[in-house]
Amino acid sequence: MKTIVCRCEDVSMHDLEHAVAAGYTDLEEIKRYTGFGTGMCQGKECLAFVASCVTRLCGQPPMPFTARAPLVPTPVGQLAQDPRARRLPDDVDVDVHATPTSNAVQAPTPAAARGKHE
């Protein structure tokens, strides 16, 4: 029987405990590890709930993960109607695979997780 902590992405309490046991205690890390908060609701329905679970498991309250626009799923067609969406010249070569520096991992990988997957 599952206890669901994130309905959109089907993340169970077991998954959450597993992630915490693997050394991920920050909500941003847990989000990336389990996928919670990345579905239709973008964390509206699960962030506080997961935070209270993590507080129970780790003893101290975490900080929320980064809130990014768009805050709700938005049709691409609607965004494309904004003239500014077409501002990018055709000849600009954008590396869509490059990781923005703001997203680069700052903290080292937790030891428990490193031992498990490397």
Next chain:
Amino acid sequence: MEPGECLAGGVEGALERGDADGVLGRGGTDGGLVRGICNGTPPGGVAAWLIIVRSSAGAVGVPGSAALAAYIVGAVPLTALGDAGPVGPSAMMVGELGCAMGCRALARWVREPNGCDATGGVLAEATGRTEGAGKPNMVREPCLGTPPGASGTARPHAPHSVAVAATAIPQNGHGRFGTLIFLHNHGTASVRVGQTNIVCNGVRRRSGPIPQQLLSFDEAVLRATDADTGASALLAAGHLVMSRSLKYHRPRSAFCLEGHCAGCCARIDGQPNMRLCQVPAREMHAASTQNALRVGSTDVLEIADWFFADGLDHHTLMTSTRLGNFVAERVVRQLSGVGKLPTESAAYLPPEQRTCDVCVVGGGAAGLAVAEALGDVTVLVIDDQLTPGGSWHGEKSVAPHASANVLSRTTLLGAMVDERRTLIASSPTRLVRIQAEHVVWATGGTPQLVPFGNNDRPGVMATRAVGRLFFQHHIVPGDAICFVETMPTPPTLLRALASEGVHIECVAAADVAHVTGTEWVQAVVLTDGRVIDCDLVGISTPAAPASEGPRQFGAQVRFDAASGGFVVITDAEGRTNAANHWAVGDVCGYVGPVRAAAAGTALGRRLRAIVRGAA
């Protein structure tokens, strides 16, 4: 008259002799026995239809219900019902039950005793399923009474047909389990009596607008009122499972009814991932389940839920060979995921530009109070719901709020990275760009789950959603409701439900072990082993502050479990640490609509002085 017995003379004969009434007991002790007769001429030479609905303990029975059931199953047009009994709102609600039983329960549970699939054939027609008329997804009136050829399509029909006597005889005190008695009409010669046990939940309409709008969900056709959204219309008609979850294909239904959860995501008129609770029933025609491999009402992919009983760590979900991984990845991607791309792209208008002194984000108790107190200052309230009022809708009936400065169904997406930090919002038709001197965050909160086993089952619903169903959509969502509480359920809601005869239990969230039921909750099991029978579970927990917007603008938050989650930190006057950004109401920690409105009024007056002072 017993199951398996044949009556001479067909339905009409049985009626003349009173035998059909005898099946169910004329004028039963519950006073709810009703019958309706209609003499349509369904294809296949069946001369008469008989539909009898018997009530249970007031749950389903009022005069006229049978006629309405007949209407909904499609045998007679509404206008022909004049002589069959009073047609009023209360009759409609039973008609909905007739629809629920006729179109959903019947299709699933009724099997003809001798194995012939007559029921299936007829019921498929009774649900008014769309047929190849060149336009898939177009809803057509159920048309059992239409002679073949009149609608331009010849339909397959059963050699003999079924008449329905639906009865819910309460066996556990709440009327959720019952017996469905049905009559097979063998031409005009005889009637065979069949019987099957059914499970039905106690959702029903209370008096209010009459369902007229016609819409379809998968194969079923249902009726909705002007107050309905797609989700409430489905619930009222007994279509309980609305979607399937992403990975495990667990059945899901509406949880929040506020456009936040994914429980009611469906494909609506060709557009995927639309929330049924955010589309008025009058704006939609055909909806269908997405992300499901359906066989009847079952999603065979639900096997994933059994296969991964606790959960799954996709990081370790690898096979030993590269080829195996390649194949597995392709397969898994087919099995999971959300809807398919739209058949044709929707046309959106170019962005609209709005300028104001104060932009209030959120049209709930706090936001509307701020806007009102601002007086003659130019203000724009954007609200993501169909109607303003926010959490008031969960506690009382809210009068329509007619104000030119409220943009409903408009959700803030974020800010442009420009010098003015222009706000970008999304309405159903276009983007809205908003330039405001001051931004007031009155976004309120989002209902949350509480941890217990199977806490995502359909029928586990936020208490605010229960209130919305009752007050906003005029639906009594169950006969026995169990509230799982980490804070008290609003007394106004409890009183209103009790006045409709709903049996109510309140339990502390910490005492709940799990709920039973797969496609709809059936009971709450407590840690001490006690079982509470119910057909709806309400989760009463402080709404988590919707602080994602203010956070994006740099407002600081802190975690406060008692206040629901990440609350926005403000000073005594309501300032956040982002310049010209203010916050008020539940987003600063759950306070409820009364105190939120008071705080909103105070902030509105301060802001008015500030804006007037600057000008």
